[in-house]
Amino acid sequence: MSHRDEHLDLCAAEALGVLTPSERRELELHLAEGCLECERARREFAGGTTVLGASAPQVAPPPILKNRVLMAARAHRKEEKAQADRAEYARHKKKDEEPAPAWKLPARVREPRSFAGTWGLAAAALILLAITMAFRFSREAALQVKLREERIAELEGTLNETLVKLGEEQRWTAVLASEGGRCGSFAPTPDNKLGVAGRYVYDPATKRAVIVLEKAGVPTDKDYELWAITPQGPASLGIAKAGADGVAVARIENVPDAASLKAFAVSLEASGGSPSKTAPAGPVVAVAGM
Numbered sequence: 508m509s510h511r512d513e514h515l516d517l518c519a520a521e522a523l524g525v526l527t528p529s530e531r532r533e534l535e536l537h538l539a540e541g542c543l544e545c546e547r548a549r550r551e552f553a554g555g556t557t558v559l560g561a562s563a564p565q566v567a568p569p570p571i572l573k574n575r576v577l578m579a580a581r582a583h584r585k586e587e588k589a590q591a592d593r594a595e596y597a598r599h600k601k602k603d604e605e606p607a608p609a610w611k612l613p614a615r616v617r618e619p620r621s622f623a624g625t626w627g628l629a630a631a632a633l634i635l636l637a638i639t640m641a642f643r644f645s646r647e648a649a650l651q652v653k654l655r656e657e658r659i660a661e662l663e664g665t666l667n668e669t670l671v672k673l674g675e676e677q678r679w680t681a682v683l684a685s686e687g688g689r690c691g692s693f694a695p696t697p698d699n700k701l702g703v704a705g706r707y708v709y710d711p712a713t714k715r716a717v718i719v720l721e722k723a724g725v726p727t728d729k730d731y732e733l734w735a736i737t738p739q740g741p742a743s744l745g746i747a748k749a750g751a752d753g754v755a756v757a758r759i760e761n762v763p764d765a766a767s768l769k770a771f772a773v774s775l776e777a778s779g780g781s782p783s784k785t786a787p788a789g790p791v792v793a794v795a796g797m
Contacts, residue, residue, distance in 0.1 A: 698790035723749035
């Protein structure tokens with residue numbers, strides 16, 4: 508049995524002592540499942556009834572309660588008169604004489620509660636209702652606070668991620684706008700059967716380069732690999748993956764310095780690139796000199 512708000516009402520009714528047998532069984536079965544929220548509510552209701560009842564300000568009873576008390580008082584007077592009539596009748600009745608009077612004795616009415624007892628029960632019910640509503644409001648408020656905190660944390664995470672991406676974009680924008688930067692275009696080689704073309708921007712100050720390849724779509728079992736050509740030989744700069752439009756953009760860190768960098772090259776390799784990071788395994792299809 509899962510927890511429901513109705514279980515809090517049963518806890519409040521238990522504190523008032525007005526649970527029916529079936530309601531008591533339902534509450535006991537629910538508590539046997541180990542509901543911590545209802546256990547806490549029972550403690551708060553039990554203590555809150557006494558404390559709040561003692562501290563409640565004196566207020567005038569509602570008109571409906573006044574009417575009920577007056578009606579109960581009138582009924583009580585009728586009952587007393589009926590009892591007096593019955594006693595008078597018993598004193599004058601003789602055995603086997605006189606038939607029973609034709610008039611009907613007044614029906615016995617329920618003895619009314621005293622005004623203080625009735626108002627005290629109503630006040631206790633109102634106090635427990637206030638405790639129940641405050642308890643629910645506190646729980647809802649705590650849930651709202653938790654949701655707001657989670658949303659704030661989510662927004663902060665998104666903001667931090669955006670700032671990181673913005674900073675990264677600014678770093679690479681600085682490469683493109685560098686005053687000492689170098690740029691050039693790739694020239695195709697005789698092995699360039701697929702028509703790949705491209706250009707580069709290189710910043711000697713930061714040793715970063717941006718290489719853009721066009722018409723770089725290849726079969727799934729092939730990849731284009733970028734190379735830096737130096738006097739010591741080729742050095743792999745990684746794989747260039749093209750999007751659906753056939754354009755591949757590579758941002759490269761730690762490019763060899765300008766003194767030793769002689770050219771960029773593009774080779775067509777098996778999927779995953781050349782097994783060696785110092786020599787292409789496939790044909791070189793484009794070269795860009797410095």
